[in-house]
Amino acid sequence: MRKIHIIIPLILLALAGAYWLGRSQPRSPSNGVDAMDVDTSASAGQGGAGADLSTVPGGGRARGYFADLLARADAGDLTASTRLYRGLSLCHRLRAMDWSNAMLANELLEAQTRDMTPAQLDGYRAQLDGIESRKQNAQRMNERCADTDAAMMDALVPSLRRAAQLGESRARACYLAMGPGLDNRALARHPEWIDQFRGSVPGLIDAGMAAGDWTVVNILRNAYQPDAEGLLAGVLGSDPARHFRYLKLYRLGAGPGDVAVLDRQLAVAEARLSPEQRSEAEEWAESTFRRDFHGRSSVGAPGLDRDPCVFPYE
Incomplete structure (x- = not known):
């Protein structure tokens, strides 16, 4: 059976x-x-x-x-x-x-x-x-x-x-998370896609944050993590302060099921920062939470471990 x-x-x-x-x-x-x-x-x-x-x-x-x-x-x-x-x-x-x-x-x-x-x-x-x-x-x-x-x-x-640049949120999340790595066989034939991805990342991040997209926050939380792998991590570079920023932002809107995991991650990330860096990151997270997310919880958004490239076929 x-x-x-x-x-x-x-x-x-x-x-x-x-x-x-x-x-x-x-x-x-x-x-x-x-x-x-x-x-x-x-x-x-x-x-x-x-x-x-x-x-x-x-x-x-x-x-x-x-x-x-x-x-x-x-x-x-x-x-x-x-x-x-x-x-x-x-x-x-x-x-x-x-x-x-x-x-x-x-x-x-x-x-x-x-x-x-x-x-x-x-x-x-x-x-x-x-x-x-x-x-x-x-x-x-x-x-x-x-x-x-x-x-x-x-x-x-x-x-x-194209769909990501036109503002379709699922496409934006998947493209940020995987970029041309979504199809590595085709990427081998189209290496120019890497430069296109690098050029697209800043605008897509700005659009996702302005839209209050929790999936984008989660993707950036992972990408900025020290020693993170993937094309987006390679484009952005390791940045402990930014990693803490997005962790803190996600924690501000976290649902009950994510709190314990995020608190453990925040404790580890905080140890890498100076008091000034931590203060700046917390201020940024709080102001961004109010301005772009309007204090809205991430409950109902894809979970911490959700694959952003799993699409509905309607």
């Missing part, structure tokens, strides 16, 4: 992907509106420096759904940029998991049933009954994702950057 429990999260991913595909299908022709026909009046022309998706080699040769999104995203359409990076993110995950999904499905089918209890057999039969429908869902997702060439798959990071 252990193998059955292992495969369940993969099934849930497939179902979530199928839901995303269903939501993204074109509407009935009778209404004369395609699912991609969105109001771009608020976002058109806000592409932002360094975010031109037309620089993705071969992007114009890609077909269908993603090609349409790419064209709209390159014109500054926030909705299209958001759909594009979320859809391509799912395609990347599906391609990486195809092999392991097939192996786990085979193991499920080969599972020995003679030692199962009646309740376990019922659950096993239910899993077998769902295999065919799940395979059909996976086939639909793979057909959508197969309608892309290598250059279109390389559009994940540029589309994420």
Whole structure:
């Protein structure tokens, strides 16, 4: 039964992907509106420096759904940029998991049933009954994702950057946290993305803080930590005083579940500072909490250990 429990999260991913595909299908022709026909009046022309998706080699040769999104995203359409990076993110995950999904499905089918209890057999039969429908869902997702060439798959990071610069909060958080490292295979082909990331970081941090985005505070808390790893840490550099600043800010708005962890981290961080540095950092945190966060708690924001690059597929 252990193998059955292992495969369940993969099934849930497939179902979530199928839901995303269903939501993204074109509407009935009778209404004369395609699912991609969105109001771009608020976002058109806000592409932002360094975010031109037309620089993705071969992007114009890609077909269908993603090609349409790419064209709209390159014109500054926030909705299209958001759909594009979320859809391509799912395609990347599906391609990486195809092999392991097939192996786990085979193991499920080969599972020995003679030692199962009646309740376990019922659950096993239910899993077998769902295999065919799940395979059909996976086939639909793979057909959508197969309608892309290598250059279109390389559009994940540029589309994420575009959505981040247009103000989409999830894209901003993921791009700050991972940057072009979200797709290291493509980064090897596009080293210029590192310079684009370096140039984008200050503006995205300012935008996130001005918006009172607790996820950005959490990302910076980690990035400024001494000996932190990752591209953002490399761009910002280790800074114990700033690390303490963002720790203190997050602590001011922390929910009950985070208080103990943050207090322990603050005690360690405080020991690295002079009294003057600590005083300045606390003053900054308190004024920022009042001005940008309006005294608002971080309760309801993603938790301390939440992956900012896990996206909904609506």
